[in-house]
Amino acid sequence: MHLESGLLAAQSAFPLRVGGSSSPETIDKKDLTQNTDSSPGVAPLHGIKKPRYARAGLPSSEAKGLPSGFQKFGIMRILHTLIFLTTLSIAAAILSCNEPVQRSDNQSEPPAATFFWFKGNLHTHTLWSDGDAAPEVSVDWYRRNGYHFLTLSDHNILLQGERWLRVSKIETPMKDLGATFITSEKLDALSAQFGADWVVLRENDGDFEMRLKTLPELKAHFEVPGKFILIRGEEITDRYKTFPVHVNATNLNTLIMPQGGNSTYEVMQNNIDAVQKQAVETGRSMFAHVNHPNFGWGIVAEDLIWLQGDRFFEVYNGHPGVKNWGDDAHPGTDRMWDIVLSMRLKLNRHPVFGIAVDDTHHYHEQRVGKANAGRGWVMVKATALEPELIVEAMERGDFYATTGVLLKNIKMTSDALHIEIQTVSGVTYRTQFIGTPRNFDDSSQPVLNKSGNPAHITRTYSDDIGQIFLETTDNPAIYRFKGDELYIRAKIISDRAHPNPFAKGDVEVAWTQPVGKSVQKFKVQEELAK
Numbered sequence: 001m002h003l004e005s006g007l008l009a010a011q012s013a014f015p016l017r018v019g020g021s022s023s024p025e026t027i028d029k030k031d032l033t034q035n036t037d038s039s040p041g042v043a044p045l046h047g048i049k050k051p052r053y054a055r056a057g058l059p060s061s062e063a064k065g066l067p068s069g070f071q072k073f074g075i076m077r078i079l080h081t082l083i084f085l086t087t088l089s090i091a092a093a094i095l096s097c098n099e100p101v102q103r104s105d106n107q108s109e110p111p112a113a114t115f116f117w118f119k120g121n122l123h124t125h126t127l128w129s130d131g132d133a134a135p136e137v138s139v140d141w142y143r144r145n146g147y148h149f150l151t152l153s154d155h156n157i158l159l160q161g162e163r164w165l166r167v168s169k170i171e172t173p174m175k176d177l178g179a180t181f182i183t184s185e186k187l188d189a190l191s192a193q194f195g196a197d198w199v200v201l202r203e204n205d206g207d208f209e210m211r212l213k214t215l216p217e218l219k220a221h222f223e224v225p226g227k228f229i230l231i232r233g234e235e236i237t238d239r240y241k242t243f244p245v246h247v248n249a250t251n252l253n254t255l256i257m258p259q260g261g262n263s264t265y266e267v268m269q270n271n272i273d274a275v276q277k278q279a280v281e282t283g284r285s286m287f288a289h290v291n292h293p294n295f296g297w298g299i300v301a302e303d304l305i306w307l308q309g310d311r312f313f314e315v316y317n318g319h320p321g322v323k324n325w326g327d328d329a330h331p332g333t334d335r336m337w338d339i340v341l342s343m344r345l346k347l348n349r350h351p352v353f354g355i356a357v358d359d360t361h362h363y364h365e366q367r368v369g370k371a372n373a374g375r376g377w378v379m380v381k382a383t384a385l386e387p388e389l390i391v392e393a394m395e396r397g398d399f400y401a402t403t404g405v406l407l408k409n410i411k412m413t414s415d416a417l418h419i420e421i422q423t424v425s426g427v428t429y430r431t432q433f434i435g436t437p438r439n440f441d442d443s444s445q446p447v448l449n450k451s452g453n454p455a456h457i458t459r460t461y462s463d464d465i466g467q468i469f470l471e472t473t474d475n476p477a478i479y480r481f482k483g484d485e486l487y488i489r490a491k492i493i494s495d496r497a498h499p500n501p502f503a504k505g506d507v508e509v510a511w512t513q514p515v516g517k518s519v520q521k522f523k524v525q526e527e528l529a530k
């Protein structure tokens with residue numbers, strides 16, 4: 001899909017200022033609702049306890065100099081209640097992308113913003129760590145294949161400074177997470193693709209070495225304003241004992257080294273805190289997202305339930321080793337998402353949004369078993385193609401995740417959720433509206449290991465969680481709220497086989513973000529806080 005044909009220019013009647021700015025105060029005001037552990041009226045959860053965690057020296061919202069939740073704004077709380085229902089339908093329009101503008105004669109009303117859908121991949125590797133191609137090969141692929149933004153997120157490194165790789169005639173095993181050589185065959189291919197002047201070589205002790213291109217060099221060569229941008233990123237690659245804990249940072253300013261910790265939860269929290277700390281210190285819009293929870297069975301749903309300051313996890317990752325579907329003992333990412341959403345919303349915590357990424361490592365051989373480009377991505381609804389606007393749109397939940405199914409429109413009104421699919425001839429689609437009722441059974445039991453002790457596996461929860469409230473082949477697919485839903489999300493499943501699946505048998509799917517009054521109130525609060 002090329003930019004010229006693929007952009008769905010659209011307008012919204014949303015009267016509040018949307019699109020945001022990159023001013024520091026927009027950072028300071030986010031996540032006001034995160035620190036709600038002691039919120040009055042929060043029902044206790046049955047069976048699961050918050051992990052013990054010392055937060056000494058780590059940034060809480062208070063440490064950032066923020067008001068604690070909305071306690072500081074007593075009058076605002078009352079206003080929330082009074083205007084919530086009327087604001088709900090207005091705020092819901094933000095999700096709608098193809099609706100014509102409802103112009104008002106009222107001159108004091110700010111002009112409605114124009115939105116575009118932008119296609120992007122937030123998780124990509126290159127020879128700067130353990131990808132098998134130079135970064136320009138990666139960027140060139142994504143730009144040629146209709147992406148508008150790309151984050152190169154190598155392991156524990158930013159694409160800056162001098163990094164030289166030995167030119168080798170034969171492939172040698174990679175050391176840890178970083179490549180140490182480039183084959184002469186790949187070097188010749190780079191010269192052929194980008195010109196002999198492009199490749200920078202030096203001689204060192206009888207060996208030739210090639211210098212990797214930095215992010216500024218790549219930006220200068222590939223970026224086209226309004227059409228294609230690179231967003232700085234890093235995969236903060238950490239672990240607890242044998243469990244991998246990987247967290248991506250998008251649009252960060254400086255390198256964040258793995259922070260460590262005494263549990264998978266604590267490792268994840270420490271790394272997310274480090275991203276938040278940098279966001280506050282720099283005044284730059286950036287976010288962390290939790291990667292491939294089932295990779296090495298590293299992360300369990302309970303880790304994500306208690307996490308503070310995180311809004312995203314990978315419901316889909318295109319790497320063949322990440323076990324998106326779980327197995328007999330471990331729930332898949334869809335089930336984890338429903339557990340996490342249900343429990344977080346019950347605790348009055350911000351919902352977690354689901355993203356799809358490639359986690360690209362392999363550019364030279366396209367097949368099942370390789371981590372190839374183009375498998376999963378996000379479509380973000382933003383007013384312009386700028387890193388800060390992409391970040392802020394995603395933080396509002398104005399995006400969907402996909403492995404091939406494209407949507408024309410996601411619209412929430414006061415009484416229904418509408419999903420309009422961009423159909424492909426000969427392909428059929430079924431839309432599942434998945435959710436959890438407000439009064440769900442929140443009990444859960446641990447999964448025991450062979451010794452009879454709780455294993456590091458997501459607990460077993462009731463079937464109340466993540467029910468399919470409606471499945472339809474209609475287009476648009478419409479779900480009318482009954483009023484007792486804690487949240488609703490849509491999964492649109494096509495019958496078209498994925499052209500290059502992460503695992504055999506996968507079909508093209510799209511996931512929209514959760515909606516409902518429990519979710520919407522966070523949006524309303526954030527808009528009011530601006």
Ligand SMILES: [Zn+2]
Nearest residue numbers: 235246291292
């Ligand atoms: Zn990873």
Ligand SMILES: [Zn+2]
Nearest residue numbers: 123125235359
């Ligand atoms: Zn990765």
